[in-house]
Amino acid sequence: MAALGNFFKEFGPVVQAQPALAPMVSQLLCFALRRYKVGAELEETVEKAMNKVQERLENPPPPQPDPVEQAKIQQANIKAQAEGQKSQMELQIKQIEAQAKQQQVAMEAQAEQQRMAMEAQAQKMDMLIKMLEHQQTVREHHLNAQQAERSHQLNMEVAEHKAAEAKKPKAEG
Numbered sequence: 001m002a003a004l005g006n007f008f009k010e011f012g013p014v015v016q017a018q019p020a021l022a023p024m025v026s027q028l029l030c031f032a033l034r035r036y037k038v039g040a041e042l043e044e045t046v047e048k049a050m051n052k053v054q055e056r057l058e059n060p061p062p063p064q065p066d067p068v069e070q071a072k073i074q075q076a077n078i079k080a081q082a083e084g085q086k087s088q089m090e091l092q093i094k095q096i097e098a099q100a101k102q103q104q105v106a107m108e109a110q111a112e113q114q115r116m117a118m119e120a121q122a123q124k125m126d127m128l129i130k131m132l133e134h135q136q137t138v139r140e141h142h143l144n145a146q147q148a149e150r151s152h153q154l155n156m157e158v159a160e161h162k163a164a165e166a167k168k169p170k171a172e173g
């Protein structure tokens with residue numbers, strides 16, 4: 001086990017620096033293990049493990065971003081998100097203002113319609129009053145004409161009566 005530990009200490013950095021040397025290091029390790037009874041059992045496991053090591057070294061994971069850069073990116077994302085929310089809120093405010101303006105215009109239009117309806121009703125009432133006044137004036141003129149005619153007839157009857165009285169011999173008395 002101590003020999004394996006030393007082997008990995010020596011060849012680990014070599015394989016990391018030169019991944020192409022991984023198959024050779026794997027073969028050396030297998031050669032060293034074959035001398036022991038469990039070596040044959042471990043050989044397949046060692047080969048699989050070394051293949052994985054080689055594959056990982058040939059295709060290393062992407063490097064971790066610099067914490068400072070990552071913080072800057074995160075800060076930029078937060079700022080962009082805040083700007084987006086701000087824009088969305090401004091849009092909502094504009095929509096609410098537009099709705100309020102539409103409601104105000106609708107209310108003003110309705111008030112104008114009501115005012116016009118009331119004016120039309122007032123005009124109708126004025127016309128009705130004038131018509132009734134005219135009818136009253138016509139009736140008064142008609143009544144005055146009838147009264148004048150009756151008065152004239154009465155005057156005529158009185159005049160005829162007086163004339164008839166004047167023609168009658170006067171009774172001596």
